[in-house]
Amino acid sequence: MGTFKGNVDFATIPGHWVLANLGKTVLRPGGIELTRTMLDRLDISSKDAVVEYAPGVGRTAKLTLSRKPYTYTAIEQDQEAAAVVMSYLNGTSQxxxxxxxxxxxxxxxxxxxxxxxxxxxxxxxxxxxQIIREAHRMLQPGGRYAIHEMSLQPNDIPSELKDTIHKDVSKVIRVNARPLTVDEWKGLLEQNGFRVIEVHTAPMHLLRVKRVITDEGVLGTLKIGYRCATRGGAFKRVSAMRQVFMKYEEYLGAVSMIAVKE
Ligand SMILES: C[S@@+](CC[C@H](N)C(=O)[O-])C[C@H]1O[C@@H](n2cnc3c(N)ncnc32)[C@H](O)[C@@H]1O
Structure with missing residues (x-):
């Protein structure tokens, strides 16, 4: 995993691939604990046909596979990430x-x-x-859909501040970032045929050392730190992302919602 995507230009690639290149496997805002809550509440068992959107480098895929679902299908647009996920899969049902x-x-x-x-x-x-509607289409009636995304807080955050955060976060991670408030995420699911049955939140601490240790372990964190310091351009980029996340920490969050197809 240390060389995911090979010799990259750290100044220009999307922030999540910067982190993955350094060996980070948890690329989501609420960390592995919010993921575990999401999977527990989805209650995946051997009866389930599971679809994971955008598994990245497959950390959650491994947790799901350990629950031995009937089938597991990931849909990932990045070929190299998909190849990593494929290396974890076995047999025709995965x-x-x-x-x-x-x-x-x-x-x-x-x-x-x-x-x-x-x-x-x-x-x-x-x-x-469109993606939420596709989930609705692919699910059987009563099927469960969960999201784990970045959120903005409070729900009545002023729109100018929201725009500034969108702009600054997108610029530093070099990906269009359009987080919504918890109410907006809930509304989006409900407007597209889902009933939201649970909402779980966590702080957006993706690049805080304590969270990195929780997500990647002490050894993993040391390796990420070493690579960050030694791979040209990585430190500058990670520091810039961390700075923007810290600047807006009060307004950024992570949310996971469990919903049911009506
Ligand atoms: C921030 S990473 C998150 C990866 C992983 N879910 C995680 O939380 O660690 C975003 C992932 O979404 C994938 N992605 C983004 N848009 C997508 C789309 N329209 N279809 C499939 N995958 C997509 C990217 O390739 C990348 O793997």
Whole structure:
């Protein structure tokens, strides 16, 4: 994992690939603990046909596979990330498709559980809806859908501040970042055929040392730190991201919602 994406230009690649290149495996705002809560509440079992949107380098995929679902299908648009996920899969009931979550090549009513982490935030609002509607289409009636995304707080955050945060975060991570407030995320799911049954939140501490240790372990954190210090341009980029996250820490959060197809 230390050389994910090979010799990259740290100044220009998306922030999540900067972190993955340094060996970071948890690329979502609420960390592994919010992921564990999400998976526990989804209650994935051997009866479930699971679809994961945008698994990245597959950390959550491993946790899901340890629950031995009936089938597991990942939809990841990045070929190299998909190759990493594929290396964790076995047999014909586990697959990773290189595809866009906006147009997933899976049949209607073919899944009982769908989830995605840190992937809707990076879509414009219209495409967020498209991906949520696709989840609705692929789920059987009563199927469960979960999200784990970046949020803005409080719910009545002034719109100028929201715009500034969108602009500054997008610039530093070099990805369009359009986090919503918790109420807006809930509304988006509800407007697209889901009933939200649980909401869990966590601080957006992606680059805080304590969180990195929780997510990656002490040894993993030391390795990430070493690579960050020694790979040209990495330290500058990570510091810039950390600075912006700290600047807006009061207004940034992480949210996971568990929803049911109505
Ligand atoms: C911030 S990373 C999160 C990865 C992983 N879910 C995690 O939380 O660690 C965003 C991931 O979303 C994927 N992605 C973004 N837009 C996508 C789309 N429209 N279809 C499929 N994958 C997408 C990226 O390739 C990347 O793997």
């Amino acid at each position: 697959t990773c498709v290189v595809a866009d979550a906006r147009t997933p090549p899976l049949p209607d009513s073919s899944a009982t559980v769908i989830y995605g982490e840190a992937m809707l935030t990076m879509q414009p609002d219209r495409l967020k809806e």
